[in-house]
Every structure is written in C-alpha cells, then in structure tokens.
Amino acid sequence: MPITEERKQEITKSLKHCSEATVAAAMRFEETRDLDELPAIILGVLGRDTTNPNAEGVAAATDESRLIEDIGMDSFGMIEVVMTAEEVLGITVANQEMNDIRTLGQLKAFLRTKLAA
Amino acid sequence: MKRVVVTGLGFISSIGNNRAAVLESLREGRSGIEFMPELAAANDRVKLAGTVKGFTFPTADPLDWTFPPNVQISRAQLRTLVPNAVFAIAAMEEAIRDAKLDPALVSAPQTGLYCASAGSAWMTHVAIESVLTRGPARTSAPTVVTGMPNSLHLNLTAKFAIKGASVGFSSACASSAHALGSACDLIRMGRQKIMFVVGAEDCHPCNILPFASLRALSVQTDPALAPRPFDVNRDGFLITGGGTALVLEDAEHAAARGATVYAEVKGWGQASDGYDVVAPDPTGSGLARAMTNALQDAGLESSAIDYINAHATATTAGDLAELSALKSVFTGEAKPKVSSTKALTGHGLSLAGALEAGICCLALREGFMPASAKIQQLDPACEGISILTERCDEAPGAVMSNSSGFGGANVALIFSAT
Numbered sequence A: 001m002p003i004t005e006e007r008k009q010e011i012t013k014s015l016k017h018c019s020e021a022t023v024a025a026a027m028r029f030e031e032t033r034d035l036d037e038l039p040a041i042i043l044g045v046l047g048r049d050t051t052n053p054n055a056e057g058v059a060a061a062t063d064e065s066r067l068i069e070d071i072g073m074d075s076f077g078m079i080e081v082v083m084t085a086e087e088v089l090g091i092t093v094a095n096q097e098m099n100d101i102r103t104l105g106q107l108k109a110f111l112r113t114k115l116a117a
Numbered sequence B: 001m002k003r004v005v006v007t008g009l010g011f012i013s014s015i016g017n018n019r020a021a022v023l024e025s026l027r028e029g030r031s032g033i034e035f036m037p038e039l040a041a042a043n044d045r046v047k048l049a050g051t052v053k054g055f056t057f058p059t060a061d062p063l064d065w066t067f068p069p070n071v072q073i074s075r076a077q078l079r080t081l082v083p084n085a086v087f088a089i090a091a092m093e094e095a096i097r098d099a100k101l102d103p104a105l106v107s108a109p110q111t112g113l114y115c116a117s118a119g120s121a122w123m124t125h126v127a128i129e130s131v132l133t134r135g136p137a138r139t140s141a142p143t144v145v146t147g148m149p150n151s152l153h154l155n156l157t158a159k160f161a162i163k164g165a166s167v168g169f170s171s172a173c174a175s176s177a178h179a180l181g182s183a184c185d186l187i188r189m190g191r192q193k194i195m196f197v198v199g200a201e202d203c204h205p206c207n208i209l210p211f212a213s214l215r216a217l218s219v220q221t222d223p224a225l226a227p228r229p230f231d232v233n234r235d236g237f238l239i240t241g242g243g244t245a246l247v248l249e250d251a252e253h254a255a256a257r258g259a260t261v262y263a264e265v266k267g268w269g270q271a272s273d274g275y276d277v278v279a280p281d282p283t284g285s286g287l288a289r290a291m292t293n294a295l296q297d298a299g300l301e302s303s304a305i306d307y308i309n310a311h312a313t314a315t316t317a318g319d320l321a322e323l324s325a326l327k328s329v330f331t332g333e334a335k336p337k338v339s340s341t342k343a344l345t346g347h348g349l350s351l352a353g354a355l356e357a358g359i360c361c362l363a364l365r366e367g368f369m370p371a372s373a374k375i376q377q378l379d380p381a382c383e384g385i386s387i388l389t390e391r392c393d394e395a396p397g398a399v400m401s402n403s404s405g406f407g408g409a410n411v412a413l414i415f416s417a418t
Helices: A005-014 A020-032 A035-049 A075-089 A104-116 B019-028 B037-042 B083-099 B121-133 B151-159 B175-188 B205-213 B251-256 B285-298 B316-329 B349-366
Strands: B004-012 B033-035 B048-050 B111-116 B166-169 B194-201 B242-250 B263-272 B307-309 B337-339 B398-405 B409-416
Touching: A005 A020, A005 A075, A020 A035, A020 A075, A035 A075, A035 A104, A075 A104, B004 B019, B004 B083, B004 B175, B004 B251, B004 B349, B019 B349, B037 B205, B083 B151, B083 B194, B083 B242, B111 B151, B111 B175, B111 B349, B121 B205, B151 B166, B151 B194, B166 B175, B175 B194, B175 B242, B175 B263, B175 B349, B175 B398, B175 B409, B194 B349, B242 B251, B242 B349, B263 B285, B263 B349, B285 B316, B285 B398, B285 B409, B307 B349, B316 B398, B349 B398, B349 B409
Parallel strands: B111 B166, B111 B194, B307 B337, B307 B398
Antiparallel strands: B004 B242, B004 B263, B033 B048, B194 B242, B263 B409, B398 B409
C-alpha cells in the first residue's frame, strides 16, 4: 500500500538527523514490511543516538557488539531508540522488554519478533 | 578566615562573547541592546532586548542550534542542554583557560560550583506541552532535564565533572549574587579551595514576555534610548541573556600556583525587604541593610568604596528605592561614583549578579569605572549621588555591586584591587 503523505512526514520527523539511506530504508519498510530493511534502520538510529564520537564504531558493529560498552549508547540514547522504533516501525515496547537487551543482535532479534507477532 | 580572590573570568553577553570584547564595550559605552525580531513578532509592546550574538536556537532540538566556532559541545552533551547552559559552558571554558586551571583542578574534591538561572522557560514550555499533547511515550526523554528549573546546575556539574560542593541558586534577580557570596563563604571557611560561580539566562520571548505582562519592560524602539537607569524619562528595563563565569579561589592557593588575580572578594551582605512580592520597599531599607552588612563583613567604612555598580534596572520604583538606600548608607563627604551597566547590557535577571561582579573585576584590574550610559536628563532624585554619565579613568580601590530581586531579596558584594 502506498505511504500517505502524513505518514511520510511522521517517519521523516522521527528520523530527523538520520542519514537519507536510513530514511529511505524506513520508507521501503513502511511499504513492504520487509524485515531485511531492519538492520539499516537500526544502525542508522543507533548512529544518531549514540554518544560514541566515532561514528564508524556503529557502522562496524557486529551482532555481538554490546550496545552500551561497544557502541556507546547511554540511558537517554536507548530511550530515544525505543521511541523512534515505536514511531517508525509502529510497535509498542514495554519498559521491562528492554531490560534483557544487551547486544545489537539481541536488539535486532527483539524487533524482528515484535514485528512478526 | 581565609581570603578569597578572583582568578578567572568568562563572558557570553550582549556586549561581547569574551573578556576583551566586554572590556572594550564597557570602555567605549557600546550597547548590546537591539531590535529582536522574534520578540517583536510575539508581542505588540516590547521590541528590544540585550541579544546574545553568534548563537542561534531556531527550534527546541539542540542539534539545530548554532554556536561560534570556538564553542565545542558534543552531540551527546547537547541533548540535555538548554540555551542558558550553552552560554554558561562557553563562559566557563573561557574562565577555566583564564585561570589556567588544568582538568585535574577543575574536577577535584576541593573545587565546587555555585550557579544561578531561572531555568529555561522556553524549554520547560516545550517539555510540558509535549507530554500533555503528544504523550510521555512520544516525548524525548531529555525533556525531564531540560524542563527543570535547575537544568543549568545539573548540566554544568556533569559537563565539568565537578566533585566539590554544587548548588543551583534561585532568588530571582539576586540569584547569582547570592551564589557568589555563598561561594566566597565556603572558601573563607576552608571548605573549598576553588569555586566556580556562574550566572546564565536564556534570551527568548518565553522568559521575556511575562515581565511585559507586569509592565516592567521598556517599550522604546530606539536602542540608544533604552534602558535608561537614573534618567527622569526611564520607562522600564530590557532583558538580556548569556552567561558569566567567575573563578573564586583561596588566596593562598592562588598564590601558590602563581595565578593572576583580578580582585579580592572583600565581603558581602544580604538582607530582605519584607515588603512585597515584586515592588521594592520605597525606602530601600533592605538594600541599605545589605550594603551595611557587606561593609561590616569587609571591615570597610562606607568612604572606602570608590565605585558602585548599581542594580538600577530603569524601573522608577527600583531606581528610586536604590537611590534612597545609597543616600542612607553613603553619608560621608567622600561619595562613591555610581553607574548602572544595565544600560549597555540589559538586565540579566539571575545572571545579573555574576555579570556585574565580572564587570567590577574588569574595572578593578583595568583601572576605570564604566559610565551609566544613555542618560538624556538625569533624574533630580539623583541629587547627592555621583552618577557617572561619562567613563571615569581613575582606578577604583574598592567597589560594590548591588543586586535586588523580586520578593525583596538584596545582595551587596564588595571587591577590592590587590
């Protein structure tokens, strides 16, 4: 189904300061619900919200990378990521659901499970 | 009791974004007041303000803000900032460089920070509006911090890794003078070696317009004519934002590390009017007692004061109360010279005490007394008070800086040349 102009604006606003590639991936996901678009969206949002001054640290992250210690997320950054995921992916995340997510791989798997449900 | 000296200064102000620029503006009588388009667009009365140049805050998203190139704030730090904290960080960094404090001395158990701002009314408004209209789940988490009245305090202590005493002061327009006096006391008692004293305020319609509702602000459209403290045709004050940082230090500690000293903090005093929520006691009795307390604390006769940086904002009630207070305290033959630098800077609210303390330190170090600018016709009520309508190039030996806030809070600070 084509994306409405209003929804396009919502997604663009949620992804403010993210790269064009991240926004494009989110638009494709909105249209196709193709879960393979997720990694690009997640990495784009983490890159925006990390406190890690080395942006390459996010691009080079593997599924084993720890969100806080390796990627440089902090408490505010994680909350921003959750809020953006809710807005862009159309899901609702409960506070306690985030507690066990430590690595990038766990975050990806969590979102895939959420979206598949 | 230990002696306290000032070893560093930093300014982001309407009259300059560093010490040298502020000094030049004070010497040349250059005003920082100008037409403020976003203020004029937001109301039909007040058009002027003491704007801070070189910074823009086009939206409430800190990533959209712009600063002069020498102000370095990381993206992570920006998330929790409010405009007044941005000004304060820039001023702190200048003061730290000026005092030649290495990072270990900034972040030491013997180094504290007392600061003052009224919070960012704008960012508080944005935060509350968002949680009420978009809901908490759609509101950015840092708005908890940016919406707090002490957002300056918690941002500065984190940014500079302050390990000693830290408090945010809130006593309206006397706030940062209270912060300075209290910081001085901590060092005198030996509880801290170094205290940063910081005052900072936004310059935004959200923190300006409530004063227009009170009809306290000048409606002049010509920046050369407002604000005009001590002028018979004064019509109210104009607001300014920015940040000022002072480094107060135990004199022995400063001497041991070879620090350059601007001035000694000789003493301070405070007293309250006990009179009204906003109006000053017309007799100026509260401010008079604050000045007398400060003189007693400094161990000085009133005749020892060469220059007074008056609180005088250019409201009729405030100026007259201060004139009355000055007449009751300075009764001797030798009269101090008096000026209000708010004519140049605008009124910095919680920032004012620190800004004017910084100005007094520059005056002591550079050996001059700044003029009370923009006076067309001196108010006859000034008779007997030596208002400086021109800059005076005599070097003052001891100076006093007055601050009065709503609620009738008064503070007088005394500095001397060393």
